[in-house]
Amino acid sequence: MNRVVLGLRYSGHSFEGWQTQTHGNTVQDTLLNALEAICGERPVIHCAGRTDAGVHARQQVVHFDTSVHRPLSAWVKGVNNHLPGTVVVAGAKYLGEPFHARYAAISRMYRYYFYASPVRDPFKTHMTWMHYPLDLLRMQSAAAMLVGTHDFSSFRAAQCQAKSPVKTLHRVSLVECSDHCYVEIHGNAFLHHMVRNIMGALFEIGMHRQPLAWMQTVLSARDRSQGAKTASAAGLTLWEVEYPPEFGIADLFNPAQLDFNP
Incomplete structure (x- = not known):
């Protein structure tokens, strides 16, 4: 064979x-x-x-x-x-x-692309559109709380079949470009909907709907019902797999x- x-x-x-x-x-x-x-x-x-x-x-x-x-x-x-x-x-x-x-595979890297604008841009269909302004500094600070080895049950879809919710994130960084942004997440492995659920929480903090410390509260809860709405799939790309x-x-x-x- x-x-x-x-x-x-x-x-x-x-x-x-x-x-x-x-x-x-x-x-x-x-x-x-x-x-x-x-x-x-x-x-x-x-x-x-x-x-x-x-x-x-x-x-x-x-x-x-x-x-x-x-x-x-x-x-x-x-x-x-x-x-x-x-x-x-x-x-x-x-x-x-x-x-x-x-x-x-040793690790995987995802990128989540998004932009904030009063109106949708038809040339950015591969990104998630946010109608409200976002506080990017707050989002970056919240993202940093996720780096390390944690139980990510609060960011795990109900239908996830992974044996363990414990994963290691090596880096979570927010990059601001001229007309869009992306969050790059590098980890050893990911749970079902994990990246999209993380982005949902980051958006809540970026829109000032939740305090910065809420990210740590959600992470520590180990309970999906305590997290945010799952973000759209449109902005997510499997960027790289390391071997x-x-x-x-x-x-x-x-x-x-x-x-x-x-």
Whole structure:
């Protein structure tokens, strides 16, 4: 069997999440259809992290095992010929069984893009629009309270299947750009809706609906009912997945590995 590893990028607007569904309108189902056209079978796909409906991915990593051997160009250009414009295979490589897209990952980084404006901007559909002004300094101070190893039950969706709510966040930083902002969250792993629930709390503090200390109160409560409303999926992107360097996963997203030949 050959273990094929793919680097994916996709816009989540038109998909109902990553995970396969009976209706087939997911990233996984779309990729399976394209793979079947190339290798004549529907392999079992494992991904670095399942994304919800409307969530994007700049660097999603998947792997599957197949008895079929194809040149790497077939797994990139061939598969892309059968994919819609909203999802693309950026690169491919063969790796041995020790590699697993999910379990070999060291950390994951998400970015949540948003902007505050009296009216919606039609050219920022990949971001969350906030109608009210936001106090970014308060949001950054609240975000800093989450760094470290904590029980994140207050930011965990009811349907989360993770064995433990204890996760480690290495960095939570807010970056202000000329016409938008984003919060970058880097951690070892994430619970279901964890980033969106964190953003919901940050928005409450940024709008002065809750005091700054409320973030610590919510975190310590370990109770989802004490938190804020889940923020929109529109602004969330799986930005990067980190692996041990010996796997060379970063190469999957390097355009220099590809040529311009059909």
